[in-house]
Amino acid sequence: MAQGYADFHSHLVPGVDDGSRTLKESLYSIGRMVEAGLDRIITTPHMWLSHAVGGQLTAFLELHDHRWTGLELAVRARYPELDFRRGFEVMLDRPGLDLSDPRLRLGGTRFILVEWPLHRIPSGASAMLERIVRSGLIPVVAHPERYHGIGPGLGLVREWKRAGALLQGNYGSLAGQNGRGARAFILRMMQEGTLDYLCSDFHGRRKYTFFMVRGARALRELGGDEQLAVLGKVNPARLFDGKAPLPVPPLSLESAGEAAPVAVPGKGGLGR
Ligand SMILES: [Fe+2]
Numbered sequence: 001m002a003q004g005y006a007d008f009h010s011h012l013v014p015g016v017d018d019g020s021r022t023l024k025e026s027l028y029s030i031g032r033m034v035e036a037g038l039d040r041i042i043t044t045p046h047m048w049l050s051h052a053v054g055g056q057l058t059a060f061l062e063l064h065d066h067r068w069t070g071l072e073l074a075v076r077a078r079y080p081e082l083d084f085r086r087g088f089e090v091m092l093d094r095p096g097l098d099l100s101d102p103r104l105r106l107g108g109t110r111f112i113l114v115e116w117p118l119h120r121i122p123s124g125a126s127a128m129l130e131r132i133v134r135s136g137l138i139p140v141v142a143h144p145e146r147y148h149g150i151g152p153g154l155g156l157v158r159e160w161k162r163a164g165a166l167l168q169g170n171y172g173s174l175a176g177q178n179g180r181g182a183r184a185f186i187l188r189m190m191q192e193g194t195l196d197y198l199c200s201d202f203h204g205r206r207k208y209t210f211f212m213v214r215g216a217r218a219l220r221e222l223g224g225d226e227q228l229a230v231l232g233k234v235n236p237a238r239l240f241d242g243k244a245p246l247p248v249p250p251l252s253l254e255s256a257g258e259a260a261p262v263a264v265p266g267k268g269g270l271g272r
Contacts, residue, residue: 006040006236007033007212008106009089009113009142009168009199013067017046020204026071027078029204036213038200040083040240042107043071047088048117061103083240089142092128093117099137106140109242113168115142121149121156126163133164140166140239143201145173145185152185157194166245168197169231171215190227190251197245198231227251 010033011019012026020026033041045064052060068086075084085107090099092114099105105112112132116122132139144150144157144167157167169189173182189195200212219228226249235245 003037003039004233004237005037005212006083006233006240007038007199007202008042008044008087008111008140008197008236008239009170010041010043010202010204011045011089012041012043012202012204013045013064013071013086016064016067018203019045023070023074025206026204027074028206029202029210030075030079030082030084032210033200033202033212034079034082036210038212039081040237042085042087042240044087044089044106044113046091047104048091048093050091050094053094057098057101061101064103085240087113089113089115091115091117092122092125095128099132099135105137107240109239110136111138111140111166111239111242113142114139114165116147119146119148121147125156126159129160129163129165138164138166138244140168140197142168142199143170143173143178143182145169145182145189146178150185151181151188154188154192154194157189161194166196167194168199169195170201170211171198171232172201172211173215174198174218175211175214176218177209177211177215187222187251187253190224190231190248191253193248193250195231195248197235197239198228199236222251222253224251 011017012029014020014023014026020029087106088104099112129139141160150156169186173186176183202210216228230248238245
């Protein structure tokens with residue numbers, strides 16, 4: 001793949017979640033990402049709001065600061081050209097959010113990556129997103145195509161966008177990593193031009209497939225070169241620079257000879 005891709009969803013901080021386990025594994029995984037064409041990476045360990053009540057947030061962030069500092073030093077030494085930053089994938093599993101700590105945001109910007117608990121969409125999801133927007137942040141919902149009950153229509157994701165949220169799909173969903181339902185749903189979002197970003201959500205282990213390359217290839221095979229450029233390069237790069245995404249031209253699947261997909265709820269667990 002050519003250079004110029006940017007990615008703000010991955011699990012590369014060693015030993016803090018279900019991503020990379022050691023510094024060595026993190027560096028190996030980052031090498032795969034650089035080789036695939038990424039020159040900007042924000043890595044986003046899992047964080048549960050329910051685990052961060054009271055003083056626990058301080059202890060949680062201290063552990064992450066420590067692991068992040070070691071990783072950042074090693075990455076700067078090995079890949080001096082790489083724009084490498086930190087954020088979190090914040091699970092919105094409790095109301096009354098306090099997201100004011102800047103470390104929770106994506107790479108020093110006003111954007112914050114969020115996900116829903118247990119692969120299910122809570123009632124009041126749009127209201128939660130609205131509250132985040134009112135607090136001055138821009139929520140980016142991770143992999144909408146992967147939640148149970150998301151489809152088949154696009155009603156929910158349209159509602160989230162009206163609330164001021166943005167949408168990030170996984171390359172792996174294009175490559176079939178998350179089942180037919182997830183692939184159908186992500187393509188449907190792209191047909192409508194609703195999706196804003198594509199990211200790897202790479203969990204940084206040696207044995208895991210790095211689906212970014214396969215997903216990009218799958219999109220190209222559908223005639224989606226233009227969409228790939230905006231979703232994988234232009235818009236994520238704009239996020240790094242603190243700018244809103246550009247509109248994404250709708251993907252035409254008729255020209256690719258693929259019938260409009262019938263979206264069904266996605267299957268499969270979070271993680272890889
Ligand atoms: Fe993730």
